[in-house]
Amino acid sequence: MKLPNLQEAKIRNSREVQYIDAQIVRDLSLFKGKNYFIKTYGCQMNVHDTELIKNLVEGIGFTEVEKMEDADLVILNTCAIRENAHDKVFGFLGRCKHEKETRPDMIICVCGCMAQEPSVCEEILDRHKYIDIVFGTHNMHDLPNLLIDKIKKTTIEVPSIEGDVIEGLEYTRDSHISAWVNIMYGCDKFCTYCIVPYTRGKQRSRRSANILSEVEKLALEGYKEVTLLGQNVNAYGKDLQDELSFPELLSKVSDIGIPRIRFVTSHPWDFTDELIEVIATRENIMPYIHLPLQSGSSRILKLMGRRYTKEEYLTLFDKIKKNIPNVAITTDIIVGFPGETEEDFLDTLEVVRKCEYDNAFTFIFSPRVGTPAEKMKDDTPLSEKESRLARLNCLVNDYSLKANQKYLNEVVEVLVTGPSDKGENKVCGYTDTMKLVNVIAPKDTIGKITKVKITEAKSFSLNGEVVR
Ligand code: 5AD
Ligand code: SF4
Secondary structure (H helix, E strand, O other), rough: OOOOOOOOOHHHHHHOOOOHHHHHHHHHHHOOEEEEEEHHHHHHHHHHHHHHHHHHHHHHHOEEOHHHHHHOOOEEOOOOOHHHHHHHHHHHHHHHHHHHOOOOEEEEEEEEEHHHOOHHHHHHHOOOOOOOEEEEOOOHHHHHHHHHHHHOOOOOOOOOOOOOOOOOOOOOOOOOEEEEEOEEOOOOOOOOOOOOOHHOOOOEEEOHHHHHHHHHHHHHOOEEEEEOOOOOOHHHHOOOOOOOOOOOHHHHHHHHHEEEEEOOOOOOOOOOOHHHHHHHHHOOOOOEEEEOOOOOOOOHHHHHHOOOOOOHHHHEEEHHHHHHOOOOOEEEEEEEOOOOOHHHHHHHHHHHHOOEEEEEEEEOOOOOOHHHHOOOOOOOOOOHHHHHHHHHHHHHHHHHHHHHHOOOOOOEEEEEEOOOOOOOEEEEEEEOOOEEEEEOOHHHOOOOOOEEEEEEEEOOOOEEEEEO
């Protein structure tokens, strides 16, 4: 994808970049004593990309601060999935612009999915000239070079050149307990509403040997949980020759012996019986699956390019529930896709009633520039879409509460991940089924898998006490 209007901009190709040695930059003291602030929008993939960016900028001398006002370098790692993500970013950029008026040396940097959108780059070039560096999801590792160019006063704009899979990246991980591991980048599914294949590029799987050695390293460092990340994890390896399938990869990751293995996100189309069997039979693969439905209407699913019907989804759902004991399933649903009628929407409600999801993330369709759905005729008023969303959320919340109530008085294993914001004497963590639990317990339980008796069930969390 090429960016428009880049006459004065410097165009770089990640393959031409000379990788710089962080030690050399540190020795030059270019960024000594400088602070950076990073704000992350969007999905787990972005959260994990931020861990990479942190490592890169800390590697050349920056120190993280918690307020944009204290930073010499401000980085916004953005999301493009819906229009409101765009509005939030430009809202925050307004504050940065104001700050830069008093501190002109401050460097403002926009990266991530929005930076891959040609229309956004055009907007930045035309109307937000105070932004110094724009780089896409394929060029992240190039950030130290861009910063060095910037302090040498070069104008920088980075086009979206689809990257290779870069190995050997280091991360400054937010947690010492639970780690993300990318197994693939991009997506080939091209659902008609979705911008991801354009902002993240085509599917590129990492070689399994590299994934396994990263997981082995995390095991040696004492991580208790690893989540394999990809837009479409169960299509893993399909873009490579002589590579493992996702169930084979999962089995090998499981063999390494980290207590909890998770993966996100799965596409129903690639969900095989072999995968169900691996999850069902491996103790350390958690019984939790995020299985996006998007719509319960076969007609709308076809328009969305989802490659399954309502009936096929329900058959898969039943198979998973039957074969994986105690599995929790969550989903994503879009309401108000172009042309969705009341009848289509009732089909979605019917699927939700049948599946009784543990939780569902629900969205109103947001037209994204350049996607096929953006051009589809959409005559449903926003007020009607909002009312459908409210009806759907009501149902979804009832089932979340019902699913959580099943845990009342049960003893479950919770991986305690940190202090809870629900009280000084509390910590929080997750069950194997990914339920958030707040527990009255000492801080030394953090990082441990602890037996907890559930004493209260709410729609979005559980409360419990440690079982001695
Ligand atoms: N409008 C609304 N929701 C969307 N999603 C993806 N693209 C759009 C869009 N254009 C939702 C899907 C996806 C989740 C991450 O975001 O439900 O699974
Ligand atoms: Fe987007 Fe569909 Fe790919 Fe998911 S599978 S990232 S919804 S194109």
